[in-house]
Amino acid sequence: MTRWCHWSGRWLSCAAALLAAQVLASQTVLVPGGEFQSILPTGTKAKTVHVAAFRLDAEPVTNQAFLEFVRDRPEWQRGQVPGVFADTGYLRQWASATDLGSHVQPLQPVTSVSWFAARAYCEARGARLPVWYEWEMAAAADEQRRDARNHAGWQQQILNWYSHPSNRPLANIGEQPPNVYGIRDLHGLVWEWVEDFNALMISADSREQGDPDILKYCGSGALALEDRENYALAMRLALLSSLQANATTGNLGFRCATDAPE
Amino acid sequence: MLSVCCALLVSATQQVDTLAAQSATASSTVASSSWPTDSLYQADVPLETSSGLKTAFAAGNGHARIVTMFYTHCPMACPLTIDTLRNLDAALSPAQRARLDVLLLSIDPGRDTPQVLRALAHERRIEDPRWTLARASDADTRKLAALLGIQYRVLDTGEFDHSSVLILLDRNGRVIARSHQLGVPAAEFVAAVKQILDRDAATSDGQRSGT
Numbered sequence: 274m275t276r277w278c279h280w281s282g283r284w285l286s287c288a289a290a291l292l293a294a295q296v297l298a299s300q301t302v303l304v305p306g307g308e309f310q311s312i313l314p315t316g317t318k319a320k321t322v323h324v325a326a327f328r329l330d331a332e333p334v335t336n337q338a339f340l341e342f343v344r345d346r347p348e349w350q351r352g353q354v355p356g357v358f359a360d361t362g363y364l365r366q367w368a369s370a371t372d373l374g375s376h377v378q379p380l381q382p383v384t385s386v387s388w389f390a391a392r393a394y395c396e397a398r399g400a401r402l403p404v405w406y407e408w409e410m411a412a413a414a415d416e417q418r419r420d421a422r423n424h425a426g427w428q429q430q431i432l433n434w435y436s437h438p439s440n441r442p443l444a445n446i447g448e449q450p451p452n453v454y455g456i457r458d459l460h461g462l463v464w465e466w467v468e469d470f471n472a473l474m475i476s477a478d479s480r481e482q483g484d485p486d487i488l489k490y491c492g493s494g495a496l497a498l499e500d501r502e503n504y505a506l507a508m509r510l511a512l513l514s515s516l517q518a519n520a521t522t523g524n525l526g527f528r529c530a531t532d533a534p535e
Numbered sequence: 536m537l538s539v540c541c542a543l544l545v546s547a548t549q550q551v552d553t554l555a556a557q558s559a560t561a562s563s564t565v566a567s568s569s570w571p572t573d574s575l576y577q578a579d580v581p582l583e584t585s586s587g588l589k590t591a592f593a594a595g596n597g598h599a600r601i602v603t604m605f606y607t608h609c610p611m612a613c614p615l616t617i618d619t620l621r622n623l624d625a626a627l628s629p630a631q632r633a634r635l636d637v638l639l640l641s642i643d644p645g646r647d648t649p650q651v652l653r654a655l656a657h658e659r660r661i662e663d664p665r666w667t668l669a670r671a672s673d674a675d676t677r678k679l680a681a682l683l684g685i686q687y688r689v690l691d692t693g694e695f696d697h698s699s700v701l702i703l704l705d706r707n708g709r710v711i712a713r714s715h716q717l718g719v720p721a722a723e724f725v726a727a728v729k730q731i732l733d734r735d736a737a738t739s740d741g742q743r744s745g746t
Contacts, residue, residue, distance in 0.1 A: 316690030355572040357682070388681060401674070471680055472688035474696050518681035 301328040302455045303533055309410045312506045313473070324406050330528035332446040332457050333465065334394060336367070337379035339386065342394050344371055349393055358389040362521040380445040382463045382526040388518040391466045395529035402468040403530035405513075409506070412459040414452040431505040434461045463526040464512055473514035575682050576708030582640075582669040585652035590669070592679065593708060598665075599731045600636045600704045604685050604697065606643035607655045612699045615717045617659055619701065623720040623728065624663075631732040637666040640679055642687045642695055644670035684713070705731055 306326035315322060343350045343364075350370040351363050362385050368374020386394075388402075395401050403411075415421035415430075422428075444462060451457045459465075512525075570576045576593035583589055601620065605613035620637055627635065641647035652668040655661075661668070671679060680687055687697035701724065703712040712727035714720065 316694070316696070317692055319691055322691070355574075355577045357573055357575060357577050389678075392678075468677060469688070471677075471686045474686055474688050514686070517684060 300331040301529075301531065302331050303328050304407070304411050304454055304456075307410075309406060309413075311406055311409055312510070313405070322406055324410050326533040327403070327407050328531045328533045329403055329407065329411050329454075329456055330530070331451070331455060333382035333463060333526045333528045334391075335380050335446055336373050336377055336383045339364075339383040339394060340367075340371070340373060340379075342397060346393070346397060349390060354390065356519065358519055359387040360517075360519050360521055362523075363387060363390065365521075366523065378443075378445055380447070381443045382446055382458070384443070384463055384523050384526045385521040386466075386526065387521050388466050388470060388516070390521075391527040392468070395527075398529060400529035400531045402466055402527060404469050405467045405473060407530055408459070408465065408467050411452075411454060411456050414454055414456070416450055416452055419453055428505055431460050435505075435508065464509060464522075464524050466525065466527040467513065470513040470516060471518070473510050571707055571709060573710075574708035575704060575710065578678065578682055580671055580675045580679055582671050583649060585649050585656055585668040587649045592671075595636060595638075595706070595708075597706050598634055598636045599706050599711075599728075599735060600638055601728070602638045602640065602683060602702045602704060603700060604640045604642050604680060604683065604687065605699075606641050606695055606697075607647050607651050608643065608693070609695070612697070612717070614659070616699050616701070617661070619717050619720050620666075622718075623701075623725060626720065626725050627729065627732070630736065631729060632665070634732045634735050635665065635728065637663075639666070639668045640676070641668070641670040642676055642680065642685075642697055643689075644673060644676050646693075703728055703731065706735060 304327055306324055308321040309324045310321045347353060351365075351367065352370050354363060364370070364383075365385050366377050368376070373379060392402055413420045413422050413427075415424065415427050418424075446458055446462070449457055449461060452459065516522075516525075570593070576595075578592060580592040581589065582592055601623070603616055603620070605616055607613075617639075624632055624635075624637075641652065647670050649670075652670065656666075656668055670676070679685075683700070683702055685698050685700055687695050689695055699715065699717060701714045701720070702710060703724065705711050711731055712724050714724035716724070
């Protein structure tokens, strides 16, 4: 992008675009730490887990941001990445390895990226993927409150999303109002990778699972919260735990997190 | 206005440079052209063995390998995994056994220091040099599990929920077979192990005779 700016000579609009890109790229939000009641069983009598304070990207990683990453790190370009790290669906929505093309918007969340690719992107930024508890804590909020999980509106929004047909084009990031932390699009846009996707223990071995098997999970241990909310989050858990790390799907993207000093 | 824009451009360039520098030094999952594209050894993962040796996941000695994950405080599944591996070893001829390495990776690297791993090896009488117990960093342990298709989760008690799998890699790091069966090793898995080892023997015999 800086090269284009240099040759085009259009300093003002270019600088504005760079500033916007920087703002988008670096916008992270502090989520204060605390005790949190997760849908996942703790394995002991404790009802809550302690989640240390962390910073989370305000929005999912976009096509534009991921494109800049693969230009910087060509070994992560489509066609270069070994199958071990990303399957054949990797970035299939882009026109080419280094060009989004006209059917894909720069500000749509990037999808069809594997866990390894998402992780590499976050690492390159000095960040990491969020762990499940962090994602879940941030996602429990709505616009008004940090824990909206007992509110019908929160559940309904998620269930509404599930009922949408999946053949509509992905919206751009940032079109929905932020939650009380200032974080957007945790629901209603894409599924998101977490660092410990293979800690969710729904399936015994991710490679031997086909479709996510919610009933298997529900049967195997007590879930901490009530049923409608279980369904909303269980879908997400079932998906994540059924995936292999090199898997890519068109509805699965990610965002990054960093530790925050308490 | 122009000087403001120039300043913005300069800072943006610096940010790109910083990213590039970071990515150059960050431990990476960089593709290595020396391994096949479906080889798990494409992943560059530093390991520390029970003898304190700093090595890497891909740094075998050209042998086929059975890889599994475990932890020393594991009450049941892991001792059983070790027994299964021993039973598997016993099913092989000495010549076959000599071509097979065993790698046990800890899912509890914080507690499973080289000293703790050595103590376990001593307690379980794991003396064969073909068997290696090792650990990686926390983040790399998660990466190894992801590569191997193993699930694990630490509980509040410090115990782990985890899958117990034996994974057979050929000498190039490709996954040949997997088995969940503990105790008596699964017949198909043993067969796959023997087949790979016999193939390795035939290849190196061919090389020795100069064909």
